[in-house]
Amino acid sequence: MSTLTIDDKEYNIDDLDDGQKEIVNILNVGTNSVAMLDHMLQCVKAIQQMKTTELKSSLEATDDAQSELKL
Numbered sequence: 001m002s003t004l005t006i007d008d009k010e011y012n013i014d015d016l017d018d019g020q021k022e023i024v025n026i027l028n029v030g031t032n033s034v035a036m037l038d039h040m041l042q043c044v045k046a047i048q049q050m051k052t053t054e055l056k057s058s059l060e061a062t063d064d065a066q067s068e069l070k071l
Contacts, residue, residue, distance in 0.1 A: 002013040004024060013024060 004011045004013050013021065016024065
């Protein structure tokens with residue numbers, strides 16, 4: 001028996017009509033899509049942070065090397 005909870009009220013999915021079940025399917029696809037998109041967003045943010053740190057380190061190393069050449 002599958003149930004669906006909306007606003008703290010449980011509904012038996014087996015008791016829904018075909019139109020209601022279609023809405024539940026659409027909601028499930030939406031929920032899964034949001035989870036996937038959130039995961040992708042978190043991955044992009046992590047890569048952006050890593051590459052920003054990498055670039056900052058590279059620029060600081062370049063600045064240090066240029067400072068040593070001026071001495």
